[in-house]
Amino acid sequence: MDRVVAGEIADFLKARISGSVRRGAVEIANILPGKPGALSFCKYEDKTAIGIIWRSASSVIICSKKLIADPLPATKTLIYVSKPRLAFSKVANKFFVQKNFISGVHMTATVCSLAKVAKTASIGPHCVISGNVEIGESSVIYGNVSIYGNVKIGANVIINSGAVIGAEGFGYEPDEDGTLVQFPNIGGVIIEDSVEIGANVCIDRGALGDTIIRKGAKIDNLVHVAHNVVIGKNCRIICLVGIGGSVEIGDSSFVGISASIKNQKKIGKNVVVGMGAVVTKDVPDNTIVIGNPARHFATEFPIGNSGGNEK
Template sequence: MAISFKLSDLLRFLQEMGIPYDVAGDAVETDREITGFSSIYDTRPNTLSWMKSQSLDWSVIRASVIICSANAELPTNTNMIFIAVEHPRNAFALALRAYYPKRTYAGIAETAIIGENCVIGKHVYIGHHAVLGNNVKIGGHTLIHSGVTIHDHVTIGCHCIIHSGVVIGTEGFGYERDPQGIAFKMPHIGGVIIEDGVEIGSNSCVARGVLSDTIIRRNSKIGNLTHISHNVCVGENAMITHLAHIGGKLIIGDDCWIAPGSVYKQGLTIGKGSVTGLGAVVIRDVPPFDTVAGVPAKSLKQQSGSKEG
């Protein structure tokens, strides 16, 4: 994929995005051409890279332009150009999104299976061997990648991305026992509602509700191999990373961050803007804007406050 843009284009882009910057270097040439992107640990000539403030062996760095933090220790007598910003990774990610060629997805693959009474919006992509049940609704500009299974009565909004291997609308683990003590599956007759802008990573599972719907609100992102149980409600802009297990009837507030390997007991309320640490086992409600970690999970903010007192 051919990539070519000038330093002047990049600086104009940062300005349009509202990102303040300073440019440094022995020879700042605004017409310098950038032809790709590379990691600071494996740079290539004529590319754009990024760094924080770590120490580097500059003799092996080949990038042409580097986005860096304001306090980075920069070399002298170099042909490299440095763009200092407050959040270099974010600025680099925005540039990568803007200038890296995007693959175009369109249409419904001939091997996809579409059930009855489905409503599919404009410019939707459905990949090979994807299976849609009956009465599924998919909003415009949504991507359903290969091997996805979407059960009956699932609604997916616009501009969503559902990656390969995802299963949406399956029954959860909900059993009762009959008078003879034999376990039977309690019928799950609810659905799943996924709002606009949601992305769900590969091989994740979203179970349908037992009576009411499982809901994932707009712009939330779910990592690979994550399980969302029945009747869960995920708020807006939540970030649920890989291998998380979200117990049934859980309420997750807006703007939460859930680290990899986290496990949540059913029926909890996870407050808005809270952070859950790596591998935490959460068995109690989490207050808004708190940070919890450990097994069982405890508030790091409350522990810090008690030590200071």
């Protein structure tokens, strides 16, 4: 990997820097224990941060600009920003993270002649792409993904292995003798630009309309999205979530691990649904709900970091 000097990183972030602008990084690493020649970040803004930075072996550290006045080691180069985790993510994606895909269709994939796949898209091994499917520019479909008919996928979408897009929804009406009659599933799935879908996610097609995943939404592994659901822009849906039919989730909302949302409920914008919550009622904008059944916990809660592998 090429060496990236701290000055270039600071210029990219338009950030203040202390220490040698020529000190470089060839990789990224956790701040503790850190690595010589690595770029790391520190999320803390108090004395905890100072101790961690002193102990880290990393050469270049992105940290909070609230630490500018604190005595920090001259043997490291520090880059000061408002949101270290966000800045680190941008730098890592710009300079360090390699994209492991090649445009084109893998020789073991099955793609219907009626499907429209952009030349810059990547279709992985053993995928099955049905007719009346559109896949946009620079989208990546990893191995063993099944995409049923009547699915439109935008540009720069990532769908991880084992996902099933466009299967029949679960809807039945009992006849007089108890026989279950399936409700028709003639709709489709629309996945807008820059959506990311985790491994083994199931997104059912709409019954009479479409299931829609709006631009920039991120769906973690093992999530089930039922028919006619609409997930708003830049939502984050974490693993093991179950979303019932015709649920609407507003832009920039966050649904925590193993939460369940009852069919036909409306979740507002900037909502946080807590881990394991069972949502049985509509949730207004800018609200946190937790528990079973889900209850109001707070209002106007700013959605920040989702956690992750950092110190």
